[in-house]
Amino acid sequence: MPKFYYIARNKAGKKDSGSEEAASQEEVISRLQAKDLIVISVYQESKESERGLDDEAVSKARFRPKHYRVGGDDVVLFCRQLATLLGAGVTILKSLEIIKKQVSSQKLANVINDLQKDMEAGLSFHEAMAKHRAVFSELWVNLVESGEASGNLAVVLNRLASYLERDAAFKKKIVSALIYPVILMFAGLGALLFLTIKIIPTFAELFKGFNITMPFLTRVLLSVSFFIRKFLLIITGAMVAGGFLMRKYISTRPGRKNAEKFLFGLPVFGEFYRVLTIERFTAEMSTLVESGVPILYSLEIAEHSVGSLVLGDIIRNVKDDVREGKSLSKPMEKSGFFEPMAVQMVTIGEEIGELASMFKRLNVFYQEYVDTFLARFTSLFEPIMLIFMGAVVGIMVVGMFLPIFQLAQIKQ
Structure with missing residues (x-):
């Protein structure tokens, strides 16, 4: 009977290697799995050749x-x-x-x-x-470690794959919803810049032949146009340098935390950003807890992988309280970051032993909130942007034609 050499690990993660005589490789794998071993490789060759x-x-x-x-x-x-x-x-x-x-x-x-x-x-x-x-990511590594330890690596990877697919689809939905408003905004700004740099100077040349006092609105528009054209390179350089310095600052931990606090404090969008971070937290916690990762270890992983330093600090405080024997819901409530509904659902999940299920329900709720917000935002942004652009262009047109109307009245 052929002799097969194998490498496997037990549930504690300890390596186990040896040899088995069997009719086929599949038979060896079945034997090892029956012993609750995680099979890494089975090969039919001299043991000395294994690298x-x-x-x-x-x-x-x-x-x-x-x-x-x-x-x-x-x-x-x-x-x-x-x-x-x-x-x-x-x-x-x-x-x-x-x-x-x-x-x-x-x-x-x-x-x-x-x-x-x-x-x-x-x-x-x-x-x-x-x-x-x-x-x-750290979530990947720790979930795989949990799967190796429990002997359910395939099950854990299936859960991880489902989480990653949902997360990727969710991010694409957000990006696709924001692409049109961003394009519309930049197109509008580009049009205004073109009018300021190219069109208004043409009227300025025309007005030089007018022997009249320019209206206040016209003088303001001409001054703004002159300033932008004269200092365009300096303004552009300052914006590029400012953006670079801001990016460098945000890449530091204090800078990123301050940037997050600023975003959380914004009207309307601050609430949206807060919900986005909680959505990610609930998605990770449901996947981790469902995969059998202990609650303290799950919080440890979420603290570093949730993508928000502000929420990461809150999770660390929650973890410290849980380590002292408190329930998960109490420190969540104390943080003031989570809604009463979320705290109540976590409380119920702890009481009935369905914490993973409750986190999953919360995740669905927050995803629906984000979907609703994006739908309303995109439906309102276009008319608001068009009204704003129309008003600005209208003011510019009126400002440029006022001297012509004034000259016409004088000639009459």
Whole structure:
């Protein structure tokens, strides 16, 4: 009977390797899975040929840095394909090999190749992924670690894939809803700039031959046009430099936190931004808790991956209170960041043991809120922008024709 060598991990994450005599590779996999082992690879060759299984190789692999960047859609597809293959009983390494041959992104293929090498060197799947922070977020790594520990990696990856797909679709919906208003706004500003730089100066040349006192509105428009034309390069340079400095400042932790506080304080849009951050928090918490991650660990992950420093600080305070034995809902209520309805639903979820379900319901509620807001915003923005543009252009036209009307009255 052929002899197969295998690499696997138990629920505690400890590596287990050895050999089995069996009629086929599938039989070996079935035996290992019956022992609640997570199968990494099964191969029929001399054990000595297996690469990098000594402690030194594992140590080197664990700390070798990676710097690839992969598109979000490619990562989502990778997660779904991997979950499907693992659910069908294919080993991790074999699944990675299959996906690597199919992906269109060479960068993702390079990442998968690195994952294979690191796992063959003895690293667990989540340890190999942790070296690619630009590709796999902390949420990714910790959920995979939870799946490896529980022996339900395929189930956890399916949940993660569903979360990533929903999150990607949600972001695309927001972007697509805002594209038209942004284009309309820039088109309007461009038209105003064209009138100021090109059209008004033409009237200014015409007015030089008029021996009359210009109306106040006309003088203001001519002065604004002259100022913008004279200092256009300086104004443009100042705006570019200001934008660069602002970006540098926001890239720092204090700068980003102050920028978030400013956004939260905006009328109307501040509430929208707050709901967006809570939507992400509820989506992550529902996925984490449903995957069996302990509540304290889930809060730890959400604190760093929710995408908001302000909410991250609130989550850290909530986590500290929960660690002291308090319920999750009490510190959430104390923060003042969450609505009473959200606090009440979390309270009920804790009481009936359905916290993941309640977070999922909250996530659906916040997504519907965002959809409604975007629909109202886009329906109101166009007429408001058109009215504003019409008013500004009307003022400019009146200001330019007032001297002509005044001259006509004098000649009469």
